[in-house]
Amino acid sequence: MPEILTDDELRKAADAEAAKNESEDKKSNNIRTVVVAEDESVNRMDLVAMLEDNGYQVVGQAANGQEAIELTREHHPDVVCMDVKMPVMDGITAAATICDENIAPVVMLTAFSQADLVKQATGAGAMAYVTKPYEESKLLPALEVAMGRFSEINDLLDSVERTENRLHDTEDQLKKAEEKLKKAEDTLEERKLVDRAKGLLMDKAGFSEQGAFRWIQKTSMDQRIPKKRLALAIISKYSDDKIDSDSED
Incomplete structure (x- = not known):
């Protein structure tokens, strides 16, 4: 060796x-x-x-x-x-x-x-x-x-390095905060769309509120479709029935 x-x-x-x-x-x-x-x-x-x-x-x-x-x-x-x-x-x-x-x-x-x-x-x-x-x-x-x-x-170089490190840390924190905000906004938008789709399933397909939510959840998991995309598909399907969609918003 x-x-x-x-x-x-x-x-x-x-x-x-x-x-x-x-x-x-x-x-x-x-x-x-x-x-x-x-x-x-x-x-x-x-x-x-x-x-x-x-x-x-x-x-x-x-x-x-x-x-x-x-x-x-x-x-x-x-x-x-x-x-x-x-x-x-x-x-x-x-x-x-x-x-x-x-x-x-x-x-x-x-x-x-x-x-x-x-x-x-x-x-x-x-x-x-x-x-x-x-x-x-x-x-x-x-x-x-x-x-x-x-x-x-x-000393000046050390000060500059410390400042750069602080700026880098601040940038990282800002980036993480922006990512959290974006995630929160996406989650909020998804919840609104799922609630609207759930309401349409209750009105048009006779689901109970709990049943509509479970169906959306199960279909999303079984077919590997994001809830947001599935909710948009449900909303698009029933939008041709001239329902009062504004009242669902």
Whole structure:
């Protein structure tokens, strides 16, 4: 019998769940978590040191965009610091993936001469950008802005989703109410027609009131004819006899 999940897949799933729980625990303790993506090791070490000195916990360090995506998916950090130009996958492409999946806000790290790339980065969904060299006075506010915007956007999305759900529920309730009303109207119309047909059977065929009703009921069941249709047939049959049908209404 083939394995549904291999031991390696189970371990990876367990590790991912543990990392997610660890990230949630850190968030509940107000510890800011961050993934740093910078291909130049010296710059990356300086950036990590600056973040840790300011109370951030670096949960992942990436040297390219693909690693940044994988670490972000694994750790669900509060924010991602992403260099624009990196090997394997550039920061803009990686930021677009992270933002599309709505995992974490991204702060792009760029040089002064990369104004065109800054525009591409914001188009990819980056919440803020910081120019090199890294300075606390620029980096830390950018991180706070990015996290704040990300939180506001997600709150708005949650609000929109709740509103859509309420509208959907209201539409369902309205539809059910309309169906009940239609059913009630059909039932009322059927009763009126059956009463009229019953009266005609009593007048023209000598049925008692109870006998006429039973005959309509039995005929409807035996011949599988809806009562409304049977009643209309009875009314149509006796309408040629010039009875005072208006008095039966």
